[in-house]
Amino acid sequence: MRIVVDLNKCQGYAQCVPLAPQVLRLLGDEALTYDPNPDDEQRHRVLRAAAACPVQAILVETHTPDDAEPTT
Numbered sequence: 429m430r431i432v433v434d435l436n437k438c439q440g441y442a443q444c445v446p447l448a449p450q451v452l453r454l455l456g457d458e459a460l461t462y463d464p465n466p467d468d469e470q471r472h473r474v475l476r477a478a479a480a481c482p483v484q485a486i487l488v489e490t491h492t493p494d495d496a497e498p499t500t
């Protein structure tokens with residue numbers, strides 16, 4: 429999966445950090461740094477962190493291949 433944090437929106441509130449500490453970290457007082465390609469096992473944590481962000485700065489791209497065959 430891929431994530432993008434809009435650092436222009438991010439206010440450094442850090443609500444997201446404890447929810448996905450392996451993906452989102454604070455450097456210093458309010459500079460957020462993050463892993464843009466977290467493992468899929470981090471998906472739930474990242475989605476919760478994105479939902480917790482008061483300014484919706486965390487954008488989550490879930491991978492949905494166009495050529496995926498429907499399973500019937």
Ligand code: SF4
Nearest residue numbers: 438439441442444481
């Ligand atoms: S919760 Fe949102 S505003 Fe706060 S540090 Fe995380 S991304 Fe930035």
